[in-house]
Amino acid sequence: MLAATFHKRLLVSPRAYETPGGSLMRVCDINQFMDARAHVDTETSVDPVRLRFLTENFASLQGLNQVVLGVVFLLQPMEEALHVYCKSWPIPWWLTSDILVAVCIAAFRWVPNYYQRRFGCVEQRSPSNRQVVIFLLALIVLFVFKHRIDLMISAIAQRFRFYRGSGLLLFWIAILCTDFLRRPRQVDKHRVYFLACVILACFVVVLYPLWNPHGPHVQLWQFVNSCAFGISLVVLGVFDHLTLVRLLPQPIPDSDNE
Amino acid sequence: MSDAQSLPSVNRVVHEPARLAILTVLSSCASADFVFLQRVTGLSKGNLSVQLTNLEQARLVVVVREIVDKKTRTTAKLSKYGAAEIERYWRTMDEIRASATRLDERHGTPRRRSLPLKVRLSSF
Numbered sequence: 001m002l003a004a005t006f007h008k009r010l011l012v013s014p015r016a017y018e019t020p021g022g023s024l025m026r027v028c029d030i031n032q033f034m035d036a037r038a039h040v041d042t043e044t045s046v047d048p049v050r051l052r053f054l055t056e057n058f059a060s061l062q063g064l065n066q067v068v069l070g071v072v073f074l075l076q077p078m079e080e081a082l083h084v085y086c087k088s089w090p091i092p093w094w095l096t097s098d099i100l101v102a103v104c105i106a107a108f109r110w111v112p113n114y115y116q117r118r119f120g121c122v123e124q125r126s127p128s129n130r131q132v133v134i135f136l137l138a139l140i141v142l143f144v145f146k147h148r149i150d151l152m153i154s155a156i157a158q159r160f161r162f163y164r165g166s167g168l169l170l171f172w173i174a175i176l177c178t179d180f181l182r183r184p185r186q187v188d189k190h191r192v193y194f195l196a197c198v199i200l201a202c203f204v205v206v207l208y209p210l211w212n213p214h215g216p217h218v219q220l221w222q223f224v225n226s227c228a229f230g231i232s233l234v235v236l237g238v239f240d241h242l243t244l245v246r247l248l249p250q251p252i253p254d255s256d257n258e
Numbered sequence: 259m260s261d262a263q264s265l266p267s268v269n270r271v272v273h274e275p276a277r278l279a280i281l282t283v284l285s286s287c288a289s290a291d292f293v294f295l296q297r298v299t300g301l302s303k304g305n306l307s308v309q310l311t312n313l314e315q316a317r318l319v320v321v322v323r324e325i326v327d328k329k330t331r332t333t334a335k336l337s338k339y340g341a342a343e344i345e346r347y348w349r350t351m352d353e354i355r356a357s358a359t360r361l362d363e364r365h366g367t368p369r370r371r372s373l374p375l376k377v378r379l380s381s382f
């Protein structure tokens with residue numbers, strides 16, 4: 001009885017007092033803390049690195065978006081391959097590609113909804129002024145010197161006997177290399193090895209004409225070269241999605257409705 | 259004043275694990291919805307709801323409830339006071355860790371340091 005009265009008096013007390021550390025703390029805050037302790041799972045541990053990583057990289061960890069994009073990039077080479085290798089394919093190849101395009105458009109709408117429904121949504125902080133300025137400067141430089149850059153790439157391709165069609169793949173390798181440095185390694189340690197394997201595989205495809213000068217004329221190599229970007233997008237997308245699922249704790253079933 | 263007394267105190271509203279997890283998530287983004295907070299912290303709906311109410315009453319977060327497609331959508335974001343408090347909390351924790359290390363050194367607590375190779379070999 002006495003304890004209940006004491007507790008009630010503390011709850012309604014608007015008094016504030018100074019803690020030994022100098023911070024101001026209201027008495028009712030302490031009571032809220034004590035009340036809430038009954039609902040808190042005491043085994044809950046806070047892993048700030050995991051929490052920050054998941055929140056900051058939530059958009060890039062939604063790997064199914066990349067998978068759909070990868071399938072879109074795979075469509076054209078697959079269409080060509082069907083046309084060349086499977087002449088006895090029962091459905092006309094143009095119809096096959098149309099069906100696949102329709103499936104991809106449906107998937108582009110479905111995947112974000114799936115992530116929002118299952119994992120919720122996060123609004124990221126807007127980029128800082130410095131980042132915006134750097135991005136705009138890079139864009140201006142690219143636009144002004146695009147002719148020179150094109151000539152330079154052609155010269156390098158001729159010098160090292162690169163196939164010009166590998167330009168997209170080389171650009172993709174550069175993006176993957178920056179991703180290598182950007183992601184923190186404490187949380188997803190395996191990504192480094194995985195990324196290294198994908199980069200190496202892309203390099204093997206790009207550099208193949210170096211030890212086989214007739215490489216660019218081999219139809220299979222052309223097919224692999226145009227497929228590599230799409231395949232690596234699909235593979236990395238699946239990996240990112242699995243990373244997201246692995247890092248999230250199992251949801252606790254609760255009969256309460258929000 | 260002894261070393262133990264000179265340790266800085268922490269805000270107990272922030273210090274509780276479930277609330278600290280929520281604040282850590284919110285400090286890394288502009289705002290997050292209820293489903294994301296639930297999935298990332300692993301709390302039950304009821305628990306998360308109670309903790310959000312506590313944080314809202316302590317003026318650490320701002321909770322917005324809106325109706326989207328006939329369903330309640332709850333979004334939380336860190337208030338200015340909350341952002342300052344969580345930053346102060348991590349700073350305080352760093353100070354406590356530094357003070358504990360200093361205490362260890364002063365009281366001569368043995369530190370885990372690997373022995374030189376010669377000593378290790380001679381001991382066998």
